[in-house]
Amino acid sequence: MTPQLADVHILVADDQPDVARTLCRPIERAGALLHFVNSGTAALETATGRPYDLMIVDLKMPPDDWGGLWLLDRLKAEGVRTPALVLSGEGSKEQTIRATRLGAADWVDKDDAGTELLDRCAELHSKCQAQALEEAIGRLPTPLAAHFDRYRRATNVDRQVSAGLATLEAVLRFAAVVGLATTPPAPLAGVAAAQLARPSMGTWLTVCTRLGSLAGAGDEFTRLLACLIPRGAVQRVQDLVNLRNGIAHGRTTPTAAHADQLDGLLRRFGARAAAFWRGDIGVATTMTYDGSAFQADFDRLRGTGGPIASTLATAEPPRPARCSCCHTPECR
Incomplete structure (x- = not known):
């Protein structure tokens, strides 16, 4: 028990x-x-x-x-x-x-x-x-909230496992992108450029774990990754990556036990991230400068209810996120 x-x-x-x-x-x-x-x-x-x-x-x-x-x-x-x-x-x-x-x-x-x-x-x-799925759908950035919403509506074991694995991959991909954008350039052992050209779920997990091992990893990335993978818990996610590969290659048939395993992990992540992670994403619309400060208007992307009009005032102009591998805004 x-x-x-x-x-x-x-x-x-x-x-x-x-x-x-x-x-x-x-x-x-x-x-x-x-x-x-x-x-x-x-x-x-x-x-x-x-x-x-x-x-x-x-x-x-x-x-x-x-x-x-x-x-x-x-x-x-x-x-x-x-x-x-x-x-x-x-x-x-x-x-x-x-x-x-x-x-x-x-x-x-x-x-x-x-x-x-x-x-x-x-x-x-x-x-x-x-309440974890509802919290995730209402509070997480839209690219994640939309996946959690689709997962919540899955009705049988096959669809629950399929939607759950897609949601987990979306979390890994989102975390990896946040990490690459906020971490100073550094070699990622075990990650080849060819893998990033067509990344798999396993590639995203490897990127996340390698970035997480760097001393200079971005704060928002490490906070987000900790919601999914607490210290010493990477094997649980790796097991689900292996499950996804087994299903994709016809070696494994989804079961109720797989669905329960995924549900537990996604609910834990959803509850933790909705309560703890404070990062936001948005799409800039306009920016003005009054001689002393910049004001950027942007659409905040949170939940599934549509963009939220927001404003950011700063003494420095907002800059695009930069890639960890080459430090240019284009490589994202």
């Missing part, structure tokens, strides 16, 4: 580490991967640096008296929407209400956490996974 929280990445913020580890022991036994920090400032740095599936936040911790509220407020300002469950104690009813207004998804009295925390985390994660 698969543990309730198998491979679920959870950030735990509590200034009493021994107490936190004791309360979270049932969660760890349920398969969760826990990362502990002891203050709101440490939690902010960690939660904005890599994606998590859930957060457990003690309200009463540094900084100040109610560091949990400070953390939720800062995360909201940063646009990070990782589902948070707060631990409240005696006399913190008002703070618990404020936490829910700042976006906390649920709360548990700290005195009851030893018996309730596991079930509440499992319920919250299950709810988030159930």
Whole structure:
């Protein structure tokens, strides 16, 4: 039987580490991967640096008296929407209400956490996974949102596997393009120019993993890739690339187990990316200069509802993304 929280990445913020580890022991036994920090400032740095599936936040911790509220407020300002469950104690009813207004998804009295925390985390994660496709369709850049929308409408195993693999390839391709556009030029071991002329799903995965190993990889690329491939989890994606190749060459027949494997991966990615990745893409329409600053009007491409008219003001003219292999805007 698969543990309730198998491979679920959870950030735990509590200034009493021994107490936190004791309360979270049932969660760890349920398969969760826990990362502990002891203050709101440490939690902010960690939660904005890599994606998590859930957060457990003690309200009463540094900084100040109610560091949990400070953390939720800062995360909201940063646009990070990782589902948070707060631990409240005696006399913190008002703070618990404020936490829910700042976006906390649920709360548990700290005195009851030893018996309730596991079930509440499992319920919250299950709810988030159930909503993951809708979140991806509404919040991710349009090239990804459109694929997730087609995947959601697939009705049988063959179509679910086919649409799921196409969606996964779209994620790898999009991440690779972001990486190539934002990473300084560097050799990519194992990637030949001929492969990039007609890239396969496996090529996109190789490009992503090679770029991800570079010290200077672009921030938005590494953040996006971490939503799909947490540390040490590349084999799961490689297995699905192998599945795609087996189906394409007639060696493998799609099964319900394949569909479930794909669905789990895509929902995890969709939930993480919708909550954590803050990159945007758009198509420029006009640009003006008033002598001190540039104003660029562009159509933001997010979700499946059509372009969103947007404006960007900057002291420097916006520049096209450049390719990592030759550093020219034309090679994209």
